[in-house]
Amino acid sequence: MRKSDFDFTVPNRQSYVAILMILFKTINIVVRQLIPVLLVFLVGGAKDKGSYILMGVIGIALLSMIYSIINFFKTYFYIENNELVLQSGVFQRKKTSIPFERIQSINFEQNIIHQLFSVLKIKIDTAGSEKSEFEFHAIEEQKAQELRDLILAQKNQNHSFSTSEDEAAVNEDGSMVFKPIMTLGIADLFKVGFTENHIKSVGLILVFFFWIYQNLQEVGVDVDEYSEDIPEWEWNGTIIITLVALMMFVSVFISLIRTVVTHFDLQFLRSRHGFKVVSGLFTKKETSAADHKIQYISWSDNLLKRWIGFKDLRLNQASGAEANLKTSIKIPGCQDQHLESVIHSLFGDAQLEHMEVHRIDKRYFTRYVFLLSILYLIFAGVMIWFELWKPLIAGTIFYIYLVGNRYLSLTKKKYGYHDELLYVQGGIFGDKSELLPIFKIQALEIYQSPYQSKNGLCNIIFFTASGKIQIPYISIHLANQISDNFIYKVETDHRKWM
Template identity: 35%
Template sequence: MKPNDDFSQAARQSNAAIIIIIFNLYRNWIKRLLPIFLALFVSSGKATLLVTTFGIFIVLVALFGIIYFFKYTYYIADNELIIEKGVFKRSKMVIPFERIQSINFKQAILHQIFSVVELEIDTAGSSKIEFDLRAISKQKAEALRQIILNSKPEKSSLPLEETTSPPAPTPKILFKLSFGDLMKVGLTENHLRSGLVPIAMYFWLRDLLRNGGINLDDLATKYADPEKLYQLGLIILGILFLGYALIAILISMIRSVLRFFDLTFYRTEEGFMVTYGLFTKRQISIQDPKIQIFKWQDNLLRKIPKIFNMQIKQAASAEVKKKTSSIHLAGLSERHIHQFLDAYYDKDYAIDDFIGISKWWFIRRLVIYTVLVIGSLILYQYFPEHPAFGISAFFFVTLILTSYLYFRKKKFGVNDEVIHIKGGRFGDSHQLIQLFKIQGVSLKQSPFQRRKDLAGIVIFTAAGNINLPYLAYDVAEKLRDYILQIVETDGRAWM
């Protein structure tokens, strides 16, 4: 079952690729040509003409797909992955191993039927390499991945620590999400975010009716008793809201089950591996050195079943700084997160002492927003016909509330390995960064902060910046010096 696993000879994709290639071709071309077919049909009115052109199209595309498959070969030579393809125009793609950052697998339904995978290769190049190894068998994909990732240290000029012998092919399962966990994820999505849908639908309907000669606003003023209309409006609004809530919850439940179905976390030799998905299965590998930030957070709803969303922020490559990638996962319990962190850190990451931000951060906002609330209310008093002033007063009151929550939750703590930053408004968020992975630090002072002897700190990492506003100046300074001390003496490579 292992014909030339060294990939030195040119090989075709798995036979199943024929079907997948043809299927994709049909999908793309039918999307483009459907209007033409329809136009042909409508203008001529002859069904036979349509059927024959359609038949010719089907056969031609299938032929093209088959030839494409036979002309598509890939092989490995000199630490490079080489692909030769093309029916009319031949092309040769060369991808040096050292530019390959990670290799992920993807399986749509068709792939699952034939048990093949599509390779998604993340390269460290400014120009995007169009890479389409659509279908190869799972074992081959796995073998290819091992060869490419294992050969990397040899070519790299970086002084890496002793390279591990060929990684164990069986990764250890860290944890798995159950169906119940996924239902929880669906139930606790942020449903408010899509709350604009019914409003948009109302305006769309109104426009539609107006184009048809019916003006809702006119109708209302002409025929209806305003009192009754108001009641009717309330009822319709209620029905809309209920229906919307039900549909939104149902949709997000189905979506999260499809997306995160069978989410399984593995610990491998070089890092982590995640597999998930029902119709489209994905296998994502994360290499330990590339992980820069762990972030997990909940929201008001997720507090009930106590589940978190998690983001693993990575530096995609050393050369291309603009390109960062992060992996989003949902439905993890606190226990899952700790299992994950325990597997990643060999040192203690738990921190007991947290330092909050200065009260002046909140006081300053309280003063500004209070002035704005009072201003809006005064304006509303004088111009009651403009409800915008009333709404803005309400808006600034909510800003005071959320600022207070932010102020209460923003905290940081350090030990000799990590910095842990807490935050959030209605929910809680946590970020964990290894100190030696920090790229630089800024201290910032506004005139106000100088008067109160405060300073903000910005921590730069290869996966984004982190702000800690309004710390006491000596605290900010100590934190900065401490981070620098660790970065400058810790010999580990940040990536």
């Protein structure tokens, strides 16, 4: 092993940059709290009320800032008998020790300020404790690397004869080995951005404006009064088309920015027993997922993405012992060969192409249409009675849209399974696929509505530590068979689900 330049056996403090981070964080929170107040100042109403709130918030912020800074000087970490020890507390001394073998992963994060001072934020993920994460705001880059290598190397040594608990392979010099699966260049990034779900972006914009509107109203600005100043518009075709085009443009733009900021320079790496994703423009974020923590994987696309052959891959993992903290890692812009390599490294030869896939019962569609039609007829009747033609047309279009959606959904829904894996496919315009190792199932439910029980149908729901997977409208006979089979596998499989 490389000789360490740092002595971790004596109490170490975080880098002084951490103070800056703490200040930055507090200011950030204060600004976020103050946005409505600031907006009021900008608009120019309700000055008296605003200043009280301002003083109050700044007062509290100052106090918490001082507290955090004192806390910084009282926080130490060191290594003792294969344990990482944290000491903290302003009024009360608190000492937390984390045994190395309980450390699941050590992740780094770097935002712009971190990059300027070449420090890192460290997140330590542990198993078997209520609080599953420990954070250091800022530690010198080299020191952090060395700390991680040291911990992982020790951990591996202790575990050299046991199971594959270790998160990453360690070279002889103590650094880790990673094999790249894929990287996203700037061109790919733009492709990903362009093919995002733009309707979601429009929704985000609307939510944002609505939020501002509400906040303004809350602090006593009569927004509707201002809107009277806006000259009446004539709602003709051109204006609507321009508005829609503008909306589309803005949403594409926002999707692009969002993608570039979060996924800039994305690297998707494979270590011996896990994956690692590094990405980010301002904040360089590093997340890792150990194989045994991944509960199931899913991938999806939409019409645009299918056209260029991109998929969003998700690694859904359970975290912490209680596992109610769900974390899923999204890797955009995956292509078929990347997906195959991920499946191969997780499940070996999955033999998906030999898997027999089944369709669900078509009553999934007909029953839905029947219920929806009743609702629609009532609605249409009322609208015709009151001679409200415009809502009637809108309602009809919506009705047809929902029926079409359900039909597409019926044609997409498929499922299949073999000894090891359950495969469920779905989606409406795009495809969404889920692949679940059967032994990771936590519980199973067979659910029947009155209609379903009359017709010998049911939904079968598989609960995992990272969300549930459902197959709707299959025959009860088949569902019983599947559940007998799967429960048998869960009960006889002695692999750890986490």
